[in-house]
Amino acid sequence: MSPDAPPNSADTPWPVRTLSLKLADWIHRLGQVWVEGQLTQINARPGTRTAFLTLRDPAADLSLSVTCDPNLLRRSEVPLTEGSRVIVYGRPSFYTGRGTLSLRITDIRPVGIGQLLARIERIKQLLAAEGLFDARRKQALPFLPHTVGLISGRASAAQRDVVAVATARWSTVRFRVCEAPVQGPTAVPAIVDQLALLDADPQVEVIIIARGGGSVEDLLPFSDETLLRAVGACRTPVISAIGHEPDNPLLDLVADVRAATPTDAAKRVVPDVAAERSAIESLRDRNAHALRNWVGRELRTVEGLRARPVLARPQRLIDEQRAVIDRFRADVRRAVGHHLTVEEHRHAQLAARLATLGPAQTLARGYAVVQRLDDAAPHAVSSTEQLPPGARVRIRVADGAVGARVESAETPNSEGTSS
Incomplete structure (x- = not known):
């Protein structure tokens, strides 16, 4: 279109041919390019001057039509088949009549193992x-x-x-x-x-x-x-x-x-069902063996506990404590008996001393105790002055006592008798 052409708008739209020509112009400006892809279709009929290929991108669902000279395929050192990875060199072209994009190549190289x-x-x-x-x-x-x-x-x-x-x-x-x-x-x-x-x-x-x-x-x-x-x-x-x-x-x-x-x-x-069954049987045997061992250990523990004296003869502790109590009781009895014996001996000694110092021994030696009876209260007399004539007295000797009346009193310097 000429530079004076009106701009594209809804009032001045481009016809299809204009858009196709503009697309072809832009694509042709791209020039020669190297492209890598995978061959998915090869159509090279004998006698034809053009081979048609389809080049696919392995990483995306995209493909591109490729044309070349059939001799280019025949000259390849490695036979090219569908699925081969290749690198091609060519110029992209846009066919305005069909509105299709194609790549016309002049070189094709198989991708080697190292490159793959x-x-x-x-x-x-x-x-x-x-x-x-x-x-x-x-x-x-x-x-x-x-x-x-x-x-x-x-x-x-x-x-x-x-x-x-x-x-x-x-x-x-x-x-x-x-x-x-x-x-x-x-x-x-x-x-x-x-x-x-x-x-x-x-x-x-x-x-x-x-x-x-x-x-x-x-x-x-x-x-x-x-x-x-x-x-x-x-x-x-x-x-x-x-x-x-x-x-x-x-x-x-x-x-x-x-x-x-x-x-x-x-x-x-x-x-594996056989292996699983074998494993289950092995686990059952191991569990049974472990259970038997555990029961055996527990039984031995119980037997050990039962064999202990405190459980084998539970009354033994009572017997031991009873023996201790009996020993303590005997010790107490022995101590009390010893104490009583000592006190009895001491009491006998005191009684003997008391008997020696008491009036009974004096009376046994011929002495007598004279008590006056006609007073308000009977009492022993120790002087002749307390015994006037006619006083009633009680004379106590070693084997008894007699009553008497005083007729006279004598002193160590006077004569006379008394009855």
């Missing part, structure tokens, strides 16, 4: 930085899942191995098998779709992605970023069973459990 491994390493570092390989994200497998989801190739040996081994180990296990391509350009979209289908099924408790190994190129889908992110987002535990030991695909790092082979995955997903 470097690409896988870059994806590995990216996902590791995002934490998709973190062990804390791993989910534990159920002990005995109700239904096992299985993604594998159609009628593949990996599928047969998983089902046969798991069924032999636990006959009631159920499988929901989803078949999908496990290599080539259509593998990743198909596996992602089947994975989403199984993850949405509430009866599926664990998912196995199985393949029986292969070359590095064959295993590229299992290191695809799209598939890895889909596995990382699964709510159902996922087992990676690719069966390729030398070069582990990145799926082994993202999956919750990595199995060395499909057979190993079958062994991990369900327990």
Whole structure:
């Protein structure tokens, strides 16, 4: 359009041809570019002067039409087939008549193993930085899942191995098998779709992605970023069973459990009924043995307690205390008897002294005690002055007493008798 053309607006819209020409002009300005992708379709008919290819982005659901000289494909050092990773050099073109975008290439180079491994390493570092390989994200497998989801190739040996081994180990296990391509350009979209289908099924408790190994190129889908992110987002535990030991695909790092082979995955997903029964019998034997040992120890403890003197002869303590009491009682009796003996001896001594000093001994030697009886109160007299003539007296001698009346009194200086 000329510079004087009116601006685009609702009143002055562009016709389709104008928009197509402007798009073609902008795309043609891009010039020659290098592009990496995966071949998904090759159409090079004999006798034609143009080969038609489809170049797909492995990490996204995008593709681009590519055209080239058929001799360019024939001159490749490595045969190019569907699924090959390539780098192409060409100019993008927009065909205004059909409104399509195409890439006309003049160079095509297969991506070597080293380049593939470097690409896988870059994806590995990216996902590791995002934490998709973190062990804390791993989910534990159920002990005995109700239904096992299985993604594998159609009628593949990996599928047969998983089902046969798991069924032999636990006959009631159920499988929901989803078949999908496990290599080539259509593998990743198909596996992602089947994975989403199984993850949405509430009866599926664990998912196995199985393949029986292969070359590095064959295993590229299992290191695809799209598939890895889909596995990382699964709510159902996922087992990676690719069966390729030398070069582990990145799926082994993202999956919750990595199995060395499909057979190993079958062994991990369900327990072995024979082994479980053997383990139960072993546990029963161990429990019975432990119980017998415990009962034996308790019986020995009870026997030891019963053998103790305090329980074997509970009256022994009473007998011992009774003996102590009897000993104390004998000691008390002996002490009291000794004390009584001492006091009796002392009393006898005092009685003897008292008898010696008392009037009885004096009377026994011929003396007498004279008591006057006619006074108000009888009393002993000690002087003749207390005995006037005619006084009534009582004379007490050693063997008795007699009554008498005083007729006269004598003093040591006078004569006379008394009666």
